[in-house]
Amino acid sequence: MDVRRFSRAVVTGGAGFLGSHLCEALLDAGVEVVCLDSFLTGGPGNVEHLTDRPGFTLRRCDITEYVHVPGPVDLVLHFASPASPVDYLKLPLETLKVGATGTWHALGLAKDKGARFLLASTSETYGDPQVHPQPETYWGHVNPVGPRGVYDESKRYAEALTTAYRTTHGVDTAIVRIFNTYGPRMRAADGRAIPTFIRQALAGEPVTVAGDGQQTRSICYVDDLVVGILALAASGHPGPVNIGNPEELTVRGIAEDVIRAAGSRSGIRFVPRPQDDPQVRRPDTTLAQTLLGWKPEVDWAEGLRRTVEWFRATGA
Ligand code: NAD
Numbered sequence: 001m002d003v004r005r006f007s008r009a010v011v012t013g014g015a016g017f018l019g020s021h022l023c024e025a026l027l028d029a030g031v032e033v034v035c036l037d038s039f040l041t042g043g044p045g046n047v048e049h050l051t052d053r054p055g056f057t058l059r060r061c062d063i064t065e066y067v068h069v070p071g072p073v074d075l076v077l078h079f080a081s082p083a084s085p086v087d088y089l090k091l092p093l094e095t096l097k098v099g100a101t102g103t104w105h106a107l108g109l110a111k112d113k114g115a116r117f118l119l120a121s122t123s124e125t126y127g128d129p130q131v132h133p134q135p136e137t138y139w140g141h142v143n144p145v146g147p148r149g150v151y152d153e154s155k156r157y158a159e160a161l162t163t164a165y166r167t168t169h170g171v172d173t174a175i176v177r178i179f180n181t182y183g184p185r186m187r188a189a190d191g192r193a194i195p196t197f198i199r200q201a202l203a204g205e206p207v208t209v210a211g212d213g214q215q216t217r218s219i220c221y222v223d224d225l226v227v228g229i230l231a232l233a234a235s236g237h238p239g240p241v242n243i244g245n246p247e248e249l250t251v252r253g254i255a256e257d258v259i260r261a262a263g264s265r266s267g268i269r270f271v272p273r274p275q276d277d278p279q280v281r282r283p284d285t286t287l288a289q290t291l292l293g294w295k296p297e298v299d300w301a302e303g304l305r306r307t308v309e310w311f312r313a314t315g316a
Helices: 017-028 044-050 085-090 092-113 149-169 193-203 222-235 251-261 286-292 300-314
Strands: 008-012 032-037 056-060 075-078 116-122 173-178 207-210 216-218 241-243 248-250 268-271
Touching: 008 017, 008 092, 017 032, 017 044, 017 222, 032 044, 044 056, 075 092, 075 222, 085 092, 085 149, 092 116, 092 149, 116 149, 116 222, 149 173, 173 222, 193 207, 193 251, 193 300, 207 251, 216 251, 222 241, 222 286, 241 286, 248 251, 251 268, 251 300
Parallel strands: 008 032, 008 075, 032 056, 075 116, 116 173, 173 241, 207 268
Antiparallel strands: 216 248
């Protein structure tokens, strides 16, 4: 099964970083796309290159208010949500609302249309994990009243709601747990490590590493992630399925690689770690491999090269 089995998809949050890549991949596969976005943390610039393509519609819409899409829809990809720590710490109530009310509306749309529904969940549902690497069967270690709780719990609620729609209303649902992803169209100021490091390195400023930089992250190039998500959408499996790159890097190592890739003379400056910052993070991707035949293809050196090139070319 591949994604060409679908005719018309709705992508909420389609003008964001991941959403814009998904819209493009769907159009490339011949699937019509209705992109719904409030432009809260994304913007029309991310899909500007798609606006003239046949089958693409962009609509400004806050999905916590309403969702109405005329005509048939056979796939709903629910990606609307602030996603970077800077965004969700600045927008705590919007984050909880889109995970709750926004997910109700997106699920309602899928139910009305008889469409398959895919929820963009996150590795943050595992919190600061006590099991490593994290398989889908791990329930997580989340602090609901810590600063990150607004995002983590919003996604955990969205997972529960998605599951309830499946069991109660028979909606054909899927949940993907996305691990840190990077690539072109990230915002330089969104507070995530890679765009921050790239911006600092290109500007010749010190690269700010939190703590001693020995905490780890596993980072997936966006093209690989899109392939995995569309494979899950096409599969009919409910998930949750982890999609992420299992190669584990220290944050300090990431910073050093970025400085090298940018050809920069920046040094590293150590800054305090944010509260509840996870110590380790690595997906167990056995399920994605066995179920979807998916594994990442773009290695870190190549993905970083492409991303630095994009930041340099766009001056983002
Ligand atoms: P992003 O901020 O670039 O995109 C999110 C989009 O959702 C933005 O365009 C924003 O304007 C839109 N949005 C927010 N609230 C909305 C609302 N109420 N109605 C309509 N649109 C709304 O972030 P991203 O990195 O592309 O993340 C997309 C999704 O993937 C999020 O759900 C996020 O939780 C999930 N995710 C991303 C990562 C990652 O590494 N990028 C990791 C795990 C999960």
